[in-house]
Amino acid sequence: MLDRSPLAPAQTPTLPPIAGVRLSAAACEIRYKGRKDATLIEFAPGSTVAGVFTRSLAPSAPVDLCRKHLKGKTARAILVNSGNANAFTGKLGKAACDRSAKAVAETLGCKIGEVFLASTGVIGEPLPVEKLLAGLDGLHRNLSGGGWADAGAAIMTTDTFPKLATRQARIGGVTVTINGIAKGSGMIQPDMATMLAFVATDAKIPAPVLQKLLSTGNERSFNCITVDGDTSTSDTLLLVATGQAKHAAVKSAADAHLKTFRKALDDLLVDLAVQVARDGEGATRLMTIDVTGAVSDKSAHRIALAIGNSPLVKTAVAGADANWGRIVMAVGKAGEKAERDKLKISIGGTTVAAKGQRVAGYDEAPVAAHMKGREIAIAVDLGLGRGEARVWSCDLTHGYIAINGDYRS
Amino acid sequence: MLDRSPLAPAQTPTLPPIAGVRLSAAACEIRYKGRKDATLIEFAPGSTVAGVFTRSLAPSAPVDLCRKHLKGKTARAILVNSGNANAFTGKLGKAACDRSAKAVAETLGCKIGEVFLASTGVIGEPLPVEKLLAGLDGLHRNLSGGGWADAGAAIMTTDTFPKLATRQARIGGVTVTINGIAKGSGMIQPDMATMLAFVATDAKIPAPVLQKLLSTGNERSFNCITVDGDTSTSDTLLLVATGQAKHAAVKSAADAHLKTFRKALDDLLVDLAVQVARDGEGATRLMTIDVTGAVSDKSAHRIALAIGNSPLVKTAVAGADANWGRIVMAVGKAGEKAERDKLKISIGGTTVAAKGQRVAGYDEAPVAAHMKGREIAIAVDLGLGRGEARVWSCDLTHGYIAINGDYRS
Structure with a gap:
């Protein structure tokens, strides 16, 4: 294990539960031994989703799948593994994604198109998908609203500290929460997207509005960090809104009700992005x-x-x-x-x-x-x-x- | 001193004299102590010149001067110092160049517009021009046709070995020689030009033809190396033809008489450029x-x-x-x-x-x-x-x- 970056935040924030979100992590030995390397995040039915991805012309198989499923505008699950990027793995890579999405959909009882995947690690080696799926039942059993810290740790590769952030905002007088986790340390210049980052809120926001908010916030956060100028094949930033908060309906990204939400979201994205820069491989300043x-x-x-x-x-x-x-x-x-x-x-x-x-x-x-x-x-x-x-x-x-x-x- | 790069050529070539070219080097203590850091190269009257330079938008003062003097198409001298780049030095930098060019012109009895300058080293600090000019008389006295090795060593900064190359070609049945020296180790991605390199030949080639040959050769040599992707403020590649060889007149770069010359020049430029990559700072492969x-x-x-x-x-x-x-x-x-x-x-x-x-x-x-x-x-x-x-x-x-x-x- 690497020493904790001297630039790490003094304290890791504790993330509160978000209505409609449950998480778990497990050790599947995909590459690493003796640590958790698989993460499942489950969302309540009807959750909307937005995403931005690497503009690499050699994107990973999970990025291809996410782009396709994003068209459906709803998300029920994200399955993440660290240690293997499932990138440049050809038909084998696509098959591994299809199998994973199907297994998650069957386990949770949702549509395949509502399952999102992300993988991070070595490029070019086939993903040992059996190992990942062998852990799926356990992941499902252990889902919990308090699983944020575990999930933040399990998505790490060469990261020296987990990256978590939380904010609150008010929409039409109702308090909503935004939680986010991110990973990234090397191969970082998300010129058009990011490394892996997953953000969730209990706000009720239509997918097109959510997408606009995310794309705008991303421009000034993840698109503004670099560690080595190397853009990953796997950069993925997903934002899911469970809609469990009982606030007035919002119709556009410019909606006055979204003023503090926009600010809180932008602020959280910058917080996570700068944490990635702080954990740049070998960084001391x-x-x-x-x-x-x-x-x-x-x-x-x-x-x-x-x-x-x-x-x-x-x-x-x-x-x-x-x-x-x-x-x-x-x-x-x-x-x-x-x-x-x-x-x-x-x-x-x-x-x-x-x-x-x-x-x-x-x-x-x-x-x-x-x-x-x-x-x-x-x-x-x-x-x-x-x-x-x-x-x-x-x-x-x-x-x-x-x-x-x-x-x- | 740094250890010699493990990628250095096994042998440093010995460069033959070129009719119409004399060189010398001296220790002026511009930055380094106990080593030669100033170089003067003198060319016979009527020598034609071609050049390519950094496309940096913050070019050094000597690059500005070279661009201006290149319009005159003839060269009588190049004065080079290492240890200070005379870049981002404002009016002081321009004044230092004007003074140097005037002093060289007076010493050699040529026009100011026939003097070319190059500086390499730290950016932003004023060039101690008095130290350089104090060495000028000595540089003039010691000019010699056998000064290539000395000149190649004196233009180095963090280089671990001098970079020299020589080729012969035939123009209309007459043998001509091309010699070149280069320096460079860090701040190397001469995307449009090169680090410092000076090439001379006794061929008789009109300046526009010379420029075409150099620009073409540069595209496949210095423009194709990188050490760190950092483009210098000072990249300068000059090619001077003294015209002392008694061959038939050449009129265009496509002239059939220039066939072996073109090949020899291209080959020499690649040789020098690859030597720069071989001496990349810290390089082992x-x-x-x-x-x-x-x-x-x-x-x-x-x-x-x-x-x-x-x-x-x-x-x-x-x-x-x-x-x-x-x-x-x-x-x-x-x-x-x-x-x-x-x-x-x-x-x-x-x-x-x-x-x-x-x-x-x-x-x-x-x-x-x-x-x-x-x-x-x-x-x-x-x-x-x-x-x-x-x-x-x-x-x-x-x-x-x-x-x-x-x-x-």
Whole structure:
């Protein structure tokens, strides 16, 4: 087992039960020994579902299945395994998914199209589906509203801490709860989706509205983190609403009743996403990169990712080296509109460079002190327009090399 | 000093003199102590010049100057320093370039517009131009046709070996020589140009023809290497033809007389570029990545770079781990046209996966043995069209982290 990331939250939140949601986890020895690696989440009949997925052109078999089942707009179950991604597994992979969905549907008494699947782990090896299904009865028996912590732990791979978050909001005077769990540590640049994350609420929200809320929230959360710039074949973010809360009907994502819900959901998604960046493989420092003054938000996002993915920026941060020239390099290579002589760069709130050169009388002392901390703030203003973005990344350390040099062995 | 890369060529070639080219190197203590860090290359009057440069939007001051002077089409001198990139140095940086070019022109008795400059090292710190110019008289006095090895060593920064190459060709029955030196080890993904490389020949070739030959050759050499995906502010590749060889006039890049010259030049550019990849910071294995069957050469190039830049592929190679699923991931994230179920992947000549899954009866033994070698061959066929590309990269090791975690200290 890896040591807990020094960037892990001081406390793991305790998630309250959500009406209409039950969870369980079990050890199926799919790859790991002596730990839980399978998770079942059950939802009450009539639960609506929204999802966003990897835009990889080599998506995993479970992603294919989820995309298909999402068209039905309702969800009764999510079955997750860690240790094997069931990706690039051809017909065998599809067959394993079909068998799993059928078995879950029979066990819970629901339609196959209401079952969602997610797998995370090694790519290219056939999923030992018998081992997973052998655990299904036990998973079913142990379903409980208090199973969130267990589920959060069982979906981990190289994660060093479980990622959980909870929020409350009010819809038309009625309090609703949102719970979420996520996993992810390496192969993280969910440019269009995320690693695995499952969010549930007792709110009653039609699927198209739910999808809009999720897609919007995802843009500023999971789409804004990177660990290594490597986009997974399996990124999956699902949001399920059980509709058990007795509030007034909502009709659109812009509904005034959804104001605090939207905020709470966005906030929870950012919370989970930043936890993934905090658990980046080998990470010792969290980078928050703010880009402003770009010609568009999209352009700012690309520049922020160029900084957050630069091996030279990431190793400088690892070494607590205030080598801001590497930030200049990363902006220059991003391929987005930039003018050298309008660039302004700050680290930890101290302006380092402006108008194409180091500021007069630059004192490195406060910047050097900031670089020694756990949370590094980098701000770049391009001086061109109103586009802005915030991206979270982590440093690149010996730990990343050690973890990934022999992951399979 | 860093240990010599285990991927360095067994022998450093000895470069013959080229009529019309003299070189020298000196220790100016710009940053490094006890080693030569300044280089002067002088060319005979009438020498033609071609160049390609970084497409960074934050180019260094010397790159700005070279672009301007290239319009004059003739070169009499290149002055190079290592230790300071003179990049993101504002007006001070431009003034340092103007002063240097003027001083070289006065020393050699040529026009300012015939002087080219290149700087490599830390970004953002003012260049101590006095130190450089204090060495100019000595550099001038020591110019010699045999100065290639000295020059090749003096342009190094974190390089562990000097990069030299020489070729001969025949133009209309007359033998001509091409010599080149290059430097580069980190901040290497010269997507549009290169790190520093200087190539000279005694052939007599008009500047527009020379430019065409260089731009074409560059596309398949320096534009096809990566160490860390980070594009420098200072990438500069210059080719100078002194015209001292007494061959028939050539009029276009397609001239039949240039057949062996084109081949020799292309070959020399690949030789130098691959030497840069071999000296990638911390590298222990060289990766040659062949992508075929893409919808276009450009698409193949992007997919090959996605593989060559993936931290997960690079760390797997470092760990001699035949984790080919990471190659699937990198193809999938490249954003280029690909179909999972047509992909074919080979490592070291062994087909690992085809038609979207692992081949039947896959035996990892020969692949595992290949992964333990110094030279790793990865081949991906997309099965879509005729586009192809070859890219060279290196593995990502603890050495890269160690070198870049405290480069400035």
